[in-house]
Amino acid sequence: MPKDCKKAYITTPIYYVNDVPHIGHAYTTIIADTLARYSRLIGLDTMFLTGTDEHGQKIEEAAKSRDRSPQEYADEISGKFKTLWDAFDISYDKFIRTTDKEHMIGVQKAFEVMSENGDIYKDMYEGFYCVSCETFFTKIQLYDDECCPDCGKTTSIVKEESYFFRLSKYEDRLLKWYSDDERCVLPKAKKNEVISFVKQGLNDLSITRTSFDWGVKLPASANDPKHVMYVWMDALMNYITALGYGKDEKDMDYWSGTTVQLVGKDILRFHAIYWPAFLMSLNLPLPKHIGAHGWWTRNGEKMSKSKGNVVDPKEVADAYGLENFRYFLLREVPFGQDGDFSQKALIDRINSDLGNDLGNLMNRIIGMSGKYSSFEIDSSNVLKYHKKEIDEADAIIDKLESYIFELQLNRFLEDLWKILTIANQSITSYEPWTKMKEGKEDEAMALVALVANLLAKVSIMLNSVMPKTCKNIADALGFEIDNKNFISFIKEKKLLDTFTIKKLPPLFPRIEEEVLKAPEPKTSQNKKIATEGIITIDKFFETKIKIVTILDAKEVPKSDRLLKLKVDAGEENPRQVIAGIKEFYTPSSLIGTQACLVANLKPAKIMGLLSEGMLLAAKDKEGLSLIRPESPKRSGTAVG
Ligand code: MSP
Numbered sequence: 001m002p003k004d005c006k007k008a009y010i011t012t013p014i015y016y017v018n019d020v021p022h023i024g025h026a027y028t029t030i031i032a033d034t035l036a037r038y039s040r041l042i043g044l045d046t047m048f049l050t051g052t053d054e055h056g057q058k059i060e061e062a063a064k065s066r067d068r069s070p071q072e073y074a075d076e077i078s079g080k081f082k083t084l085w086d087a088f089d090i091s092y093d094k095f096i097r098t099t100d101k102e103h104m105i106g107v108q109k110a111f112e113v114m115s116e117n118g119d120i121y122k123d124m125y126e127g128f129y130c131v132s133c134e135t136f137f138t139k140i141q142l143y144d145d146e147c148c149p150d151c152g153k154t155t156s157i158v159k160e161e162s163y164f165f166r167l168s169k170y171e172d173r174l175l176k177w178y179s180d181d182e183r184c185v186l187p188k189a190k191k192n193e194v195i196s197f198v199k200q201g202l203n204d205l206s207i208t209r210t211s212f213d214w215g216v217k218l219p220a221s222a223n224d225p226k227h228v229m230y231v232w233m234d235a236l237m238n239y240i241t242a243l244g245y246g247k248d249e250k251d252m253d254y255w256s257g258t259t260v261q262l263v264g265k266d267i268l269r270f271h272a273i274y275w276p277a278f279l280m281s282l283n284l285p286l287p288k289h290i291g292a293h294g295w296w297t298r299n300g301e302k303m304s305k306s307k308g309n310v311v312d313p314k315e316v317a318d319a320y321g322l323e324n325f326r327y328f329l330l331r332e333v334p335f336g337q338d339g340d341f342s343q344k345a346l347i348d349r350i351n352s353d354l355g356n357d358l359g360n361l362m363n364r365i366i367g368m369s370g371k372y373s374s375f376e377i378d379s380s381n382v383l384k385y386h387k388k389e390i391d392e393a394d395a396i397i398d399k400l401e402s403y404i405f406e407l408q409l410n411r412f413l414e415d416l417w418k419i420l421t422i423a424n425q426s427i428t429s430y431e432p433w434t435k436m437k438e439g440k441e442d443e444a445m446a447l448v449a450l451v452a453n454l455l456a457k458v459s460i461m462l463n464s465v466m467p468k469t470c471k472n473i474a475d476a477l478g479f480e481i482d483n484k485n486f487i488s489f490i491k492e493k494k495l496l497d498t499f500t501i502k503k504l505p506p507l508f509p510r511i512e513e514e515v516l517k518a519p520e521p522k523t524s525q526n527k528k529i530a531t532e533g534i535i536t537i538d539k540f541f542e543t544k545i546k547i548v549t550i551l552d553a554k555e556v557p558k559s560d561r562l563l564k565l566k567v568d569a570g571e572e573n574p575r576q577v578i579a580g581i582k583e584f585y586t587p588s589s590l591i592g593t594q595a596c597l598v599a600n601l602k603p604a605k606i607m608g609l610l611s612e613g614m615l616l617a618a619k620d621k622e623g624l625s626l627i628r629p630e631s632p633k634r635s636g637t638a639v640g
Contacts, residue, residue: 007257008039008046013267014053014096014238017077018062021084022303023296023329023341024264026313030326031293031335031409032262033090037464038404039258040091043483047254049242050085051096052078056231057131060214061572070214074099084314088322089467096242098216098234107229107237108219109246110282111207114165115222119281122224125162125206128155131572133266134231136206144609147576150266152603152610154573162206163218163227170277171202177276177286185272186291186407187336190265194272205274207233236275240284259287260405265336268292291407294338306600308542311341319515323466324350324508330409330465343514355508357420361455362473362507364427368448369501372436377499379453381446389426393419393454394493400461409465416461423454452477452499453489460486469507476504544600545616545639546570547629553587559607563587569599569613570636578611584624595626596639 012032015025029050036048054074063073078097085092096103114120128137130148136158143149177184178195185191208218208227215228239261243251263271268290276286296311297303303310317325320343328349333339369375383390396415403412426447435444456477463470463481474481478500488494548567551574556562561580568574577597596616603612616627629637 006045007254008036008044009243009254009257009259010036010039010046010048011239011259011261012050013263013271014051014098014235015081016053016058017074017081018058019305020077020080021313023311023313023316024303025081026084026088027296027329028262028264028293029085029088029090030329031291031407032260033088033092034326034330034409034464035260035262035404035407036091036093037467041460041464041481041483041486042401043487044258047094047243047251048092049094049096049239050081050090050092051094051238051242052081052098053231053235053238054078054097054099055215055228055234056134057129057209057212057214058134058231060212061131063214071099087314088317094242096238098238100241102244102247103238103241104216106241106244106246107216107234110237110240110278111229111233112219112221113283114278114281117281117283119166119169120163120207121166122161122163124159125164126159127157127206129158130155138203144576147610154576156573158211160210161227162210163208163222163224164204165207165233165274165278165281167202167205167274167277170280171198173280174198174202174273174276181286183289183406184286185268186289190268190292190336191272194268197269198273202273206230232270232274233278236270236278239275239287240282256285258289258405260289260291260407261287262291262293262407265292265294289405289407292336293407294333294336297338297340299342300340304602307602315516316346320346320350320511323469324354326465327354327413331413332410334410335407343516347511347514350508351510353417355510357417357424358458359506359508361420361423361451362476362504365448365451365455366476366501366503368432369452369499370503372432372441372444372448375501377449377452377501378445379449379495379497379499381442382449382453382495385443385446386426386450389422389450390453390493390495393422393457397457397461397490397493404464413462413465416458419454419458423451426450449495449499452501453495456496456499457489460490472504472507476502478502541640542600543598546597546599547594547633547635547637547639548575548597548613548615549594549635550590550592553585553590555582555587556607556609562607563590564609565590565615567595567597567613568635569597570634575612576610577613577615578606578609579615581615581617581624581626585626593626594628594632594635596628 010032012028032048036046039046059074060070063070066073082095128142130151130153132153133148133150137155141149142155146154148155175198178191185194207230209230210226213228216234218224218227240255243254245252261271271290279286298309298311301309328346331349332345369377396418400412400415430447432444432447456479459470459473460481470481479485479496546569548569550565550567552566554564556564561582563579563582565577565579566574567577598614601614603610617624618627
């Protein structure tokens with residue numbers, strides 16, 4: 001954080017409204033909330049922005065499949081995000097929606113400025129598009145000739161007139177930015193990936209679409225009504241339109257402050273390449289830090305709706321406590337790395353770090369002060385007996401701030417906990433109860449005051465992560481957490497003169513067993529089925545079987561068993577299925593016939609080829625036959 005910087009601007013990605021909030025969204029938002037709270041505490045004029053990304057083909061299709069208008073659908077899901085952040089006490093200053101009129105005006109303005117600066121031209125786009133990732137790809141980037149290299153889904157071929165942004169023009173300036181500004185992209189490993197990507201050469205970027213219309217129209221000056229903005233061009237601009245860009249510009253000075261932009265690793269390329277290039281074209285400053293975090297898995301598996309293992313953050317927070325969950329998310333994984341969510345890991349953190357280290361210390365201070373001095377503590381002898389411990393704690397605190405702004409929140413918490421260790425160990429080694437017995441009341445009370453001061457400092461620093469808990473601690477110790485006390489006890493390293501302690505119920509009651517009845521991983525479910533034999537109808541319907549029409553069939557080179565099929569499952573794009581049926585069917589005999597597909601199987605790679613489902617078949621001594629409908633059915637018809 002630059003010394004002279006008085007403004008901080010913290011942003012989360014804006015979330016797509018095709019899905020309800022999950023742990024990944026909560027993770028980014030909680031990191032951002034922590035930074036925003038810390039910035040405010042240290043006295044920065046802070047703006048914290050979050051919101052929803054509501055345009056584009058993906059949202060249009062999601063709304064259509066539910067028979068809703070895109071706006072209606074966006075209103076509903078955007079509302080769910082806002083409600084969750086309010087329930088989570090997220091301290092955002094502004095919640096932007098890309099369907100806000102002011103935002104759309106700002107995006108049009110940006111298009112105009114980029115055009116005026118000679119960075120936009122019209123041409124024909126020919127390539128591949130992944131609707132799920134809302135990303136363009138060239139043939140060479142695809143995996144297995146037609147699949148998205150990021151999510152593995154089948155891409156569609158796009159050939160349409162488009163406006164292009166001269167991204168290639170900014171290649172050198174981007175590389176210079178990465179090399180001049182050491183911490184512009186964090187963590188370093190992710191920055192190196194971005195640099196390698198840019199060094200391979202950048203193509204100009206298609207920034208408008210004509211094949212659907214759920215998007216921001218081009219400005220009237222372009223006089224080209226059939227185009228809408230590419231959703232990423234629209235979405236990235238939210239970071240400045242939220243500050244009034246293109247309208248009153250009233251908050252644009254936040255953009256020149258300390259901008260910390262949090263994103264998941266999957267969307268770093270958009271933020272660390274396209275976004276700064278757009279800003280260069282608009283002659284605006286670049287963000288100070290773009291931080292890319294890793295992904296959360298559950299019990300070691302990727303989360304997905306079809307597996308039913310997506311972690312609902314509200315459910316976890318309700319079951320284990322919101323602030324305990326916040327602590328866990330920030331402490332459990334180093335920023336940038338993937339993390340695994342399990343109730344066991346969460347319970348361990350709560351019982352150990354929070355209960356044993358912090359909660360017990362609070363209990364001990366209440367107990368000792370009550371027993372020895374009617375809840376009154378005086379700090380006048382602390383430095384006489386415990387200067388070493390106070391100096392050690394202050395030295396730890398000196399380094400903590402840099403961890404926050406380098407986004408190393410796990411290091412921040414790890415080091416903060418060292419102060420609790422100093423406090424807990426001091427009690428053990430100085431044994432105040434023995435000192436009291438020996439009549440060394442001064443020494444015993446100096447120890448109690450040492451512990452109270454260390455707890456006070458910890459609660460000020462921990463406040464941005466666990467605001468309510470720290471307020472409870474501060475109330476019990478008899479002081480307030482605010483900027484004045486931050487300066488006094490953290491920056492100026494002062495001690496609180498006196499404390500009047502109030503009793504407090506235990507902060508972190510021990511958790512003995514998992515609170516949430518989590519869905520069993522599919523593998524153990526299968527074992528159960530095999531041993532017990534009998535299943536309920538609900539269990540049967542967990543397997544989604546669909547009628548599919550085989551559109552294409554090819555042999556898989558070097559395989560005696562496999563055929564590569566393209567099947568229509570009644571979805572937007574055909575699926576690829578790799579089936580071990582080559583001995584029993586020739587490719588041409590399959591084309592145009594129907595079969596039954598297990599449609600919610602985890603996609604798998606077979607001989608390096610993506611297989612998105614399994615065909616049902618029966619095999620005996622006579623051979624193998626596919627299970628098919630007796631008479632033709634519409635592709636996608638559910639079986640059951
Ligand atoms: N709308 C775009 C962002 C536009 S910002 C100008 C988008 N939205 S998203 O809803 O799909 O994803 C939002 C964020 O959630 C991304 O940063 C993504 O990395 C994050 N996560 C999605 N799943 C996740 C996990 N399982 N774990 C952690 N974060 C993950 O992308």
